[in-house]
Structures are given as C-alpha cells and as structure tokens.
Amino acid sequence: MAKEFSSVWTRPPRRPRSTGLGREQIVAAAVELLDAEGLEALSMRKLGVKLNAGATSIYWYVANKEELLELALDEFWGLVEVPEPEGESWRTVLTTFAYSLRAGMLEHPWVGGLVGRMPMVGPQAFERSDRLRRAFVQAGFAGLDIYLASSTVMGYVLGQVLPELSLMRAGGGDWDYEGAMAVMEDLAAGYPELLADYKRAMPTDPAAARAVAYDFGLLCVLDGLEARLPTGRSAQPRPS
Structure with missing residues (x-):
C-alpha cells in the first residue's frame, strides 16, 4: 500500500x-x-x-x-542563489544555481542526508524551482523537457557533491598526494602511459582537482542541454 x-x-x-x-x-x-x-x-x-x-x-x-x-x-533552500531569469541568460542562471548549491551543501553537509528523503515542498524550494523553470522556458524548452532539463542539472550536482560529503563523513581529509602517487606507481607499474598522463594532467591539490572536474562536467551538461534546443535559439537573455 x-x-x-x-x-x-x-x-x-x-x-x-x-x-x-x-x-x-x-x-x-x-x-x-x-x-x-x-x-x-x-x-x-x-x-x-x-x-x-x-x-x-x-x-x-x-x-x-x-x-x-x-x-x-x-x-x-533559501540560501541557494538562483538569479531572476529575466535579464540573464539561462546558462548564467543554471551556472549560478549549480555552484551555489554545491557550496551550500559543502557548508551544510547535513543537507545531503535529507535530499531525496524529505519532500521539498516549502516556499523557498518552490521559489527556486520556479526561477529554474522560467530560465528553461526562456531558453526554449517546453513541456516535460523543462522539468527533465532541470532534474538533469540537479542530478549532476548531487552526483558530484554527495560523494564529497561521504568522504567528509568517512574521516575527512584528502589523500597525501605524494604518498598516493608513490603507491599508484607501484600498483599501476604495468600502465606507464596511464601514470604519465595522470601526473601530467591532474592538479596535485585534491580540492582543485574536484573543482576542475565540477567545472568540466557542468559545462558538458549545459552544452548537451543547449544542443537539444530548437535551431536558432540563443543562450542570451531576451530583450526587455
């Protein structure tokens, strides 16, 4: 039942x-x-x-x-920044939301334990949701696609932040980079090109590496959503 x-x-x-x-x-x-x-x-x-x-x-x-x-x-939710869509591009609205939500959840880790468990039907949650809806409408999304696009962005943010919160709860702190690389060189000795690529490309600061990964993934999500817009739609705000 x-x-x-x-x-x-x-x-x-x-x-x-x-x-x-x-x-x-x-x-x-x-x-x-x-x-x-x-x-x-x-x-x-x-x-x-x-x-x-x-x-x-x-x-x-x-x-x-x-x-x-x-x-x-x-x-x-009242602390999460979502600009008014009128006068801003939809990508600006979504980017601001995504970074504000990540920062807010890292500052208030308990939120991660409530998302998906608690109904989010309070006035602050609805107000933010409506701003996101208007941003997607402004972009050119319609019907169910508005809400699918919004849930796609939300899913990306949660998929990135929840593992960070789990790491914090598990004892906090990042791996010692030098020590971790020494272990990696031993365990992955059979994959020298992989090791070389990793050491050449990845930031040595774990927090910076997570920030770079977040930037890259969010751009990919927004690029993918924009690619689904009808031809000719612009990412720029509508003229007033």
Whole structure:
C-alpha cells in the first residue's frame, strides 16, 4: 500500500504562544545544531536545551523531528542563489544555481542526508524551482523537457557533491598526494602511459582537482542541454 503523503507544509503554522518562542527561532536553532553536530546528533531534547525551552513549547510548532527537518531543509533552500531569469541568460542562471548549491551543501553537509528523503515542498524550494523553470522556458524548452532539463542539472550536482560529503563523513581529509602517487606507481607499474598522463594532467591539490572536474562536467551538461534546443535559439537573455 502506498504511503500517504504528509508534510509540515500541509497545515498552517500555529500562532506564537505567550512565551515569545516562534517557529523561526526553533528552525534557526535547529540549523545551528545541524551545522555544529550533524544530522544524526540532532534531537528535540538538545534543541530544547539550546532554546532554554520545554518540549511542550517546541511541539506546539512542530509535531516531530521529521517536521523540524523539513523546515530546516527549506531554510537551506533559501540560501541557494538562483538569479531572476529575466535579464540573464539561462546558462548564467543554471551556472549560478549549480555552484551555489554545491557550496551550500559543502557548508551544510547535513543537507545531503535529507535530499531525496524529505519532500521539498516549502516556499523557498518552490521559489527556486520556479526561477529554474522560467530560465528553461526562456531558453526554449517546453513541456516535460523543462522539468527533465532541470532534474538533469540537479542530478549532476548531487552526483558530484554527495560523494564529497561521504568522504567528509568517512574521516575527512584528502589523500597525501605524494604518498598516493608513490603507491599508484607501484600498483599501476604495468600502465606507464596511464601514470604519465595522470601526473601530467591532474592538479596535485585534491580540492582543485574536484573543482576542475565540477567545472568540466557542468559545462558538458549545459552544452548537451543547449544542443537539444530548437535551431536558432540563443543562450542570451531576451530583450526587455
């Protein structure tokens, strides 16, 4: 049997109580805890201690931890930069979005554990989604292609960032380049051309290597989407 859809956004927010504690304060404190201690460490008890509030005060606004996480996730989406499409090329809009989302997820790693698990139906998520939709419409996409193109970009970003977050959770830190290359030269001694190509082409700084890979992949994704546009469509913004 299919699970019934439910969300904190399906009911209106409750009015603040006389204590002065509001939903915005609760969500802000939850985000601070998530940033400091991670997704698994968040509890309603810790949140109550941080806010110096009892459980009753918190549960007045959120029914459970899942609702709290939904609110925190939408708060994150409010930090993701998506320019207004009017006056910008669609590629500028998508490039800004892709880099802002990557930077935001690396700064707030707990988001990676919620994407795909939580419904993203809050006001901030919808506002960003609509900007992306308008950017693709401006480019010349129509119908289902608008949403397929948007999910393609989103899939690329998540496919690049989620492994980075996994590396961070696994103990953090990058491989020592010199030590790693010494091991590679031994293990891959039968492939001298491969080793030579790798050492000649790859940046020695792992963070730089990931940034270069991200740049290359994003350009390929956007080039591929642009190739699917009707002939004659331009990547430039429409005249005002």
